[in-house]
Amino acid sequence: MIIENFAEGKSLLHTTDPRIKICLCVPYIFVIALSNSLYTAAAAVLIALSLIIISGLRLGNVLKSIRVFFWFILLLWVVLPFSIPGDQIIRLGPLRASSQGVLKALAISLKSTAIVFFIIAFLGTTKVFSLVHAMSHFHMPKKLLYLTFLSYRYIHVIYMEYVKLRDAMRIRGFRPKTNIHTYKSIGYLIGMLLIRSYERSERIYNAMLCRGFHGRFYLFEHFAVTGRDMVFLSIMAATLMGIGWMEWITKIM
Amino acid sequence: MDNKDHVIKLDDVWFSYSRERPVLSATNLVLHRGERAALLGSNGSGKSTLFHIIMGLIKPEKGKVTILGKERQQGRDFFEVRQKVGLLFQDSDDQLFCPTVAEDIAFGPLNLGKSREEARDIVKKTLEVLGLEGFDERITYKLSEGEKRLVALGTVLAMEPEVLLLDEPTTGLDKEHTRRFFDIIKSSARSYIIITHDPDLIEQSTTKQFAIKDGRVYKR
Ligand SMILES: Nc1ncnc2c1ncn2[C@@H]1O[C@H](COP(=O)(O)OP(=O)(O)OP(=O)(O)O)[C@@H](O)[C@H]1O
Ligand SMILES: [Mg+2]
Numbered sequence: 001m002i003i004e005n006f007a008e009g010k011s012l013l014h015t016t017d018p019r020i021k022i023c024l025c026v027p028y029i030f031v032i033a034l035s036n037s038l039y040t041a042a043a044a045v046l047i048a049l050s051l052i053i054i055s056g057l058r059l060g061n062v063l064k065s066i067r068v069f070f071w072f073i074l075l076l077w078v079v080l081p082f083s084i085p086g087d088q089i090i091r092l093g094p095l096r097a098s099s100q101g102v103l104k105a106l107a108i109s110l111k112s113t114a115i116v117f118f119i120i121a122f123l124g125t126t127k128v129f130s131l132v133h134a135m136s137h138f139h140m141p142k143k144l145l146y147l148t149f150l151s152y153r154y155i156h157v158i159y160m161e162y163v164k165l166r167d168a169m170r171i172r173g174f175r176p177k178t179n180i181h182t183y184k185s186i187g188y189l190i191g192m193l194l195i196r197s198y199e200r201s202e203r204i205y206n207a208m209l210c211r212g213f214h215g216r217f218y219l220f221e222h223f224a225v226t227g228r229d230m231v232f233l234s235i236m237a238a239t240l241m242g243i244g245w246m247e248w249i250t251k252i253m
Numbered sequence: 254m255d256n257k258d259h260v261i262k263l264d265d266v267w268f269s270y271s272r273e274r275p276v277l278s279a280t281n282l283v284l285h286r287g288e289r290a291a292l293l294g295s296n297g298s299g300k301s302t303l304f305h306i307i308m309g310l311i312k313p314e315k316g317k318v319t320i321l322g323k324e325r326q327q328g329r330d331f332f333e334v335r336q337k338v339g340l341l342f343q344d345s346d347d348q349l350f351c352p353t354v355a356e357d358i359a360f361g362p363l364n365l366g367k368s369r370e371e372a373r374d375i376v377k378k379t380l381e382v383l384g385l386e387g388f389d390e391r392i393t394y395k396l397s398e399g400e401k402r403l404v405a406l407g408t409v410l411a412m413e414p415e416v417l418l419l420d421e422p423t424t425g426l427d428k429e430h431t432r433r434f435f436d437i438i439k440s441s442a443r444s445y446i447i448i449t450h451d452p453d454l455i456e457q458s459t460t461k462q463f464a465i466k467d468g469r470v471y472k473r
Contacts, residue, residue: 004352008392129352153350160394203347206310210340211412212364214332220359222369 005065006057006124013055013125017229018134024236025122031243032114037250038103040243041110047239048117055125066116073109080105128152134223146217157204158197165189165196258286259319260416260444261307261338263470266316268299268306276302277313278468284416289439290446291455293473294465300448301343303465304418308340321415336365339414343421343448345401346394354380354396354404355389361412379407382437398425406434410441417445423454 007014013021032044052062063070081090086100123131132149136142169185176182261284269275276299284290294300305311307320309331318325320334342348351357358379359372367375380386383403396404402425409417417438423431435458438445446463449455455462462473 127352129356156394200347203342203344204350206305206308207342207348208350208360209310210308210335211361211408212332212336213360214364216364218360218363218369220356220363220369220372 004127006055006062006120007127009056009125011054011056011125012228012232013051013121016232017223017225018126018130019137019223020225020229020233021122021126022131022134022138024233024240025118028118028122028236028240029115031240031247032111032118035111035243035247036107037247038107038110039250040247041107041114043246044114044243045110045117047243048114048121051121052117055121057120057125062117062120066120069112069116073112076105076108080108137223149217153204154197154201157200158193161196161200162189162193165192259283260286260321261446262317262319263303263306264317264319266306266313266318268302268311268313270302275468277306280316280465280468280470282463282470284444284446287443288461289444289459290461290463291459292446292448292463292465292470293450293455294448298465299468300465301420303470304340304420304446304448307334307418308338309334336412337414338416338418339409339412340418341406341409341420341422345398345405348405348408349393349401352392353389354385354391354393354407357393357404358407358411361408365412375411379411382410382441383407384433399427399430402426403430403434406437410437413441415443417441417447419445419447419449421448421450423449423451 028044032041035041035044052059081097081101082095084098084101084104086098088096089099089102090097126134129149132145135148136145166189169189174185176186261282263280263282266277266280267275268277268280280303282303292300292303302311306313306318309318309325309328321337323330323333325331325334349357351360355373355376358376362372362375363369376389380388383406385400385403385407388400388404393401393404402422406422419438423434426434431454435454439458447454447459464471464473
């Protein structure tokens with residue numbers, strides 16, 4: 001599954017109650033997003049990184065899956081140092097880089113890296129189905145939940161259709177070039193993709209009807225908060241307070 | 254033949270996907286309680302279409318569909334049909350849609366109003382019957398074709414249907430699993446119609462054969 005690459009596993013993070021993970025993820029994101037100090041941001045990156053290591057995910061795979069994100073960071077470093085006025089540190093022709101700009105870019109990189117890592121550690125280690133279940137425990141509107149779950153299902157369906165069609169083209173020696181044949185074939189691919197996923201989703205819906213579906217999802221999985229979950233929650237909450245405290249003392253210093 | 258012991262009865266049913274070519278024309282079919290029938294016919298002759306009409310997934314242009322003793326016309330007439338008639342789709346990928354095997358098998362029973370504990374028991378029992386112990390947490394879309402087929406059968410059996418409609422159920426199954434498959438359906442449902450091209454199966458597990466040709470169903 002495209003989105004659930006990291007969701008399978010038996011580690012502490014994988015087996016923690018999804019409700020607890022959501023409860024932790026949201027405040028972590030807020031605190032980090034609102035923090036100003038570089039120390040806080042760096043500490044947050046380290047904590048998030050250790051969570052990822054505890055969860056047993058291969059760091060290489062994690063970094064690879066978010067490589068698009070790093071392009072944005074790179075863009076930041078190209079733009080920010082030269083566009084924020086301040087004390088000049090480097091000069092490239094007409095461009096002047098300011099130390100304020102560099103610090104700003106550094107702060108944003110650290111903060112956003114930490115947030116992305118926390119999301120992977122907390123939410124990426126949870127199956128989407130479980131997340132939807134957990135959200136229902138927080139009394140999110142039912143319609144929103146079904147919408148989330150079904151869009152997720154159908155994104156997967158469309159993706160699988162795409163893989164099938166692409167492979168069908170590949171095994172017959174298709175290689176994209178810049179010519180009419182390529183454009184036409186890719187046009188067919190996209191057209192077929194839309195039609196076939198539409199028809200398949202219709203058939204899946206029919207299969208659901210055949211098994212007595214009438215507009216309600218029943219939750220099969222049942223969550224139970226264990227003692228271990230509470231310990232994890234306490235430790236992570238204490239760590240978050242630590243981050244908050246760091247932010248506070250660096251501000252008054 | 255109008256006694257009440259038929260489970261499925263089609264009278265003069267017409268259906269076409271497009272104007273030019275009717276798929277079913279003046280089709281009649283009766284399945285009595287306890288009958289085990291095969292539905293034969295060449296590719297594209299309308300076998301799957303016939304099943305979909307019985308389940309109320311598509312609506313015939315004309316004709317009478319009587320299932321379990323009641324005439325069924327509108328969408329809501331078919332709610333009861335879908336609880337008591339189990340359809341195994343030709344393509345298992347259409348049937349399995351929950352992430353894990355356990356959830357998929359539990360989906361039907363939960364829709365029927367079973368409690369979570371009952372559903373869990375049903376999942377366990379069904380997997381045992383199919384010889385798929387330990388498959389609970391397996392991811393449905395990562396199973397092999399044959400495994401998918403068995404799990405799809407499980408999702409249908411979990412609803413304890415009175416009648417089974419099986420659309421080429423044994424394609425992709427090995428000998429051992431084919432035998433097992435038939436042991437299971439023979440013991441679990443009293444009536445069924447099975448679409449198959451396998452002469453051995455027709456011989457061994459059916460008592461009646463229908464053939465569909467040029468949009469009509471013939472008894473053989
Ligand atoms: N969704 C659809 N839209 C238009 N035509 C369809 C559709 N589904 C099936 N048909 C056509 O209706 C006819 C009957 O199809 P059906 O799937 O019932 O055949 P079948 O007997 O099950 O064949 P097979 O043995 O290949 O499974 C075929 O000619 C097919 O092309
Ligand atoms: Mg068919």
